[in-house]
Amino acid sequence: MSNYDSSAIQEFNGGVWVFCEQRQGAMMSTSYELISEGRRLANELGTKLYGLLLGSGIEGLAKELGGYGADGVYVCDHPLLANYTTDGYTKVICDVIRAYKPEVMLIGATNIGRDLGPRCAARLHTGLCADCTHLDIDMGIYKDFLHSASTLPADKIDALNTAMVMGEKHDVSRDLKMTRPAFGGHLMASIICPRFRPAMATVRPGVMKKAAFDQAKADACEIIKPEFSLTQDDLETEVVEVVKAAKKLVDLIGADVVVSVGRGISKDVEGGIKLAEELAEVLGGVVGSSRAVVDSGWISADHQVGQTGKTVHPKIYIALGISGAIQHKAGMQDSECIIAVNKNDTAPIFEIADYGICGDLFKVTPLLIEAIKAAKAAK
Amino acid sequence: MKIIVCVKQVPDTSGKVAVNPDGTLNRASMATITNPDDLNAVEAALQLKEETGAQVIVVSMGPPPAEGMLREILARSADKAVLVSGREFGGSDTYATSQILAAAINKIGLEDDDVVFCGRQAIDGDTAQVGPQIAEKLGLPQVSYAADIHKEGDTLTIKRMLEDGYMTIKVHTPCLITCIKELNTPRYMSVGGVFEAYSKPYEVLDYNALKDDPLIDPSTIGLKGSPTNILTSFTPPQKGAGMMLEGADRATCEKLAGIMAAKHMI
Ligand SMILES: Cc1cc2nc3c(=O)[nH]c(=O)nc-3n(C[C@H](O)[C@H](O)[C@H](O)COP(=O)(O)OP(=O)(O)OC[C@H]3O[C@@H](n4cnc5c(N)ncnc54)[C@H](O)[C@@H]3O)c2cc1C
Numbered sequence: 001m002s003n004y005d006s007s008a009i010q011e012f013n014g015g016v017w018v019f020c021e022q023r024q025g026a027m028m029s030t031s032y033e034l035i036s037e038g039r040r041l042a043n044e045l046g047t048k049l050y051g052l053l054l055g056s057g058i059e060g061l062a063k064e065l066g067g068y069g070a071d072g073v074y075v076c077d078h079p080l081l082a083n084y085t086t087d088g089y090t091k092v093i094c095d096v097i098r099a100y101k102p103e104v105m106l107i108g109a110t111n112i113g114r115d116l117g118p119r120c121a122a123r124l125h126t127g128l129c130a131d132c133t134h135l136d137i138d139m140g141i142y143k144d145f146l147h148s149a150s151t152l153p154a155d156k157i158d159a160l161n162t163a164m165v166m167g168e169k170h171d172v173s174r175d176l177k178m179t180r181p182a183f184g185g186h187l188m189a190s191i192i193c194p195r196f197r198p199a200m201a202t203v204r205p206g207v208m209k210k211a212a213f214d215q216a217k218a219d220a221c222e223i224i225k226p227e228f229s230l231t232q233d234d235l236e237t238e239v240v241e242v243v244k245a246a247k248k249l250v251d252l253i254g255a256d257v258v259v260s261v262g263r264g265i266s267k268d269v270e271g272g273i274k275l276a277e278e279l280a281e282v283l284g285g286v287v288g289s290s291r292a293v294v295d296s297g298w299i300s301a302d303h304q305v306g307q308t309g310k311t312v313h314p315k316i317y318i319a320l321g322i323s324g325a326i327q328h329k330a331g332m333q334d335s336e337c338i339i340a341v342n343k344n345d346t347a348p349i350f351e352i353a354d355y356g357i358c359g360d361l362f363k364v365t366p367l368l369i370e371a372i373k374a375a376k377a378a379k
Numbered sequence: 380m381k382i383i384v385c386v387k388q389v390p391d392t393s394g395k396v397a398v399n400p401d402g403t404l405n406r407a408s409m410a411t412i413t414n415p416d417d418l419n420a421v422e423a424a425l426q427l428k429e430e431t432g433a434q435v436i437v438v439s440m441g442p443p444p445a446e447g448m449l450r451e452i453l454a455r456s457a458d459k460a461v462l463v464s465g466r467e468f469g470g471s472d473t474y475a476t477s478q479i480l481a482a483a484i485n486k487i488g489l490e491d492d493d494v495v496f497c498g499r500q501a502i503d504g505d506t507a508q509v510g511p512q513i514a515e516k517l518g519l520p521q522v523s524y525a526a527d528i529h530k531e532g533d534t535l536t537i538k539r540m541l542e543d544g545y546m547t548i549k550v551h552t553p554c555l556i557t558c559i560k561e562l563n564t565p566r567y568m569s570v571g572g573v574f575e576a577y578s579k580p581y582e583v584l585d586y587n588a589l590k591d592d593p594l595i596d597p598s599t600i601g602l603k604g605s606p607t608n609i610l611t612s613f614t615p616p617q618k619g620a621g622m623m624l625e626g627a628d629r630a631t632c633e634k635l636a637g638i639m640a641a642k643h644m645i
């Protein structure tokens with residue numbers, strides 16, 4: 001006899017689901033990332049992948065999700081879903097989940113996803129793993145990941161097949177293993193949700209790779225319109241207005257090259273940012289920053305890289321006058337090539353930099369711009 | 380009117396963090412602080428108190444030493460502190476934590492003109508899930524990521540931040556709001572406040588005090604009531620240090636540009 005009843009979770013055979021967030025009729029790019037990742041998980045589970053799309057007049061966005069791997073999309077179209085409200089979206093999502101019983105539910109860890117996910121998980125009585133950066137079903141792939149991304153001893157990883165759940169050994173091979181940073185990135189944890197379904201995760205935007213788009217699959221994508229009920233009385237919050245930031249935001253996540261500035265620019269803030277812009281321009285990149293620069297009011301928050309900013313993995317990341325605090329590293333350490341300029345040779349950023357120059361960024365950056373221009377011209 | 384503020388005591392993760400050989404955190408070696416976002420929540424409550432005369436009650440779940448943190452918040456002119464503490468509550472994930480905190484709030488007594496404040500996210504567990512989950516357990520509307528709050532009668536108008544802008548949301552009391560650092564600048568303790576902090580009401584709620592609430596059930600609290608389990612935890616390996624280039628002059632920059640060209644980065 002088991003200490004807990006696992007029969008209930010077997011009913012949840014409705015596939016892997018991805019909540020596909022759209023804002024004002026525009027799909028969030030993280031929805032495509034999660035569909036692409038969800039495809040892999042669904043294959044490993046031998047089940048289907050569905051998108052879940054809520055909004056008003058948004059059915060036209062659904063088929064495209066098929067092009068990234070969705071077998072079908074559940075579309076919930078209603079005037080009261082035009083703007084995101086916690087109450088409206090939670091009600092519809094929970095009703096549809098109870099009816100169709102997905103095994104896994106992924107949500108982008110955006111400001112909206114992290115509002116919606118916990119509310120749904122609490123209502124459905126299931127577990128939710130926050131802000132995941134790695135997801136696995138297949139044990140072989142999961143262990144390979146641990147071998148390369150953790151400091152756990154190899155024999156400990158190889159022996160990791162069960163977990164103690166309610167006082168007994170539980171085989172984790174079919175559980176979604178959800179890996180996430182905690183303690184400001186100092187610690188990683190793999191979380192499972194063995195006794196309840198769906199296993200839910202919010203997933204950090206920019207981390208999962210978007211698959212190549214396939215028009216034939218988009219054409220074949222099934223559209224399902226589930227029944228649900230929603231009335232004005234269900235909404236206890238009222239959205240008075242939605243204001244988009246006036247300025248065009250920097251596309252840090254999609255950039256191949258990011259040149260970031262830190263507090264090291266303080267003696268000439270404008271000059272420092274201008275140098276970063278020039279360097280970014282010759283490399284075809286964009287300007288990012290540490291949080292110190294945002295907190296000082298020198299640059300807008302959309303530039304911030306790090307734990308509480310954006311996670312980037314460009315081909316080249318250049319850090320100018322950034323010390324390399326763990327919260328900053330959390331957002332950029334997976335960049336293909338990291339170049340750091342810092343006047344302090346013990347700055348922690350040098351511990352992860354592929355190439356480091358110890359010097360004054362105001363002197364080094366202009367020389368580097370010139371040298372890169374010359375190298376490009378010589379090609 | 381009451382304002383109930385949930386505050387968590389956390390290890391200070393901004394400096395050096397010590398990790399045990401088995402991959403767990405060495406909490407004993409770290410200083411404890413009040414979770415930063417929670418100080419913004421306390422400040423928002425104190426400002427509303429100044430406007431409306433509301434009573435501010437702070438609630439924390441944690442081990443008995445959290446009393447020190449709660450007294451400090453009383454010294455910032457909160458009116459009452461409640462510590463929720465019990466062996467039965469240990470090992471709770473966010474689902475179980477919110478069951479317990481919701482039961483504690485029920486015990487304090489939630490009335491129609493009350494507001495519950497939480498921080499957006501605790502810097503240790505880092506999930507940002509407890510606020511919305513308490514709201515669900517109490518059946519309250521929630522507004523998260525609050526960067527500005529105005530109250531008129533029983534309606535609150537809140538600026539809710541998004542990555543690409545913000546929403547203005549109207550919500551009525553009772554409701555739950557999660558606060559971010561952009562909301563305000565927390566005040567310091569006053570000398571008089573420190574003096575008074577020890578004469579203000581301080582209550583400890585243990586398992587027996589809460590057990591009659593239907594939210595408190597062995598199957599929904601503590602380790603066994605938590606839907607999630609930690610399979611393993613580990614520290615990420617440090618990426619091997621790369622190459623420090625010699626000097627910081629024109630020749631150095633030319634060398635780097637040369638490497639970048641050779642590796643087809645430019
Ligand atoms: C909960 C939490 C979340 C956080 N989230 C983030 C986040 O998302 N992103 C983030 O970046 N930070 C984050 N932080 C802050 C982080 O801890 C650091 O405080 C921050 O990254 C420091 O920024 P910095 O490197 O620009 O400044 P500093 O640490 O002050 O470093 C400045 C560097 O510039 C160098 N320097 C000075 N002058 C020059 C010069 N002329 N030429 C060259 N080098 C020079 C100095 O040697 C120094 O290394 C977070 C902190 C907390 C507690």
Ligand SMILES: Cc1cc2nc3c(=O)[nH]c(=O)nc-3n(C[C@H](O)[C@H](O)[C@H](O)COP(=O)(O)OP(=O)(O)OC[C@H]3O[C@@H](n4cnc5c(N)ncnc54)[C@H](O)[C@@H]3O)c2cc1C
Nearest residue numbers: 129130385440472473497498500501504505506507508509
């Ligand atoms: C490495 C690691 C990873 C974890 N990952 C997960 C996970 O993915 N999913 C999961 O469900 N659990 C997870 N947990 C468990 C989780 O950390 C605990 O349940 C914790 O009690 C609450 O979560 P938090 O620290 O993330 O708080 P948050 O949800 O980030 O806190 C938000 C706000 O809620 C209030 N609050 C939170 N805790 C308290 C408290 N004790 N007393 C008073 N107010 C409080 C505060 O106002 C706080 O600002 C993890 C724990 C560890 C150690």
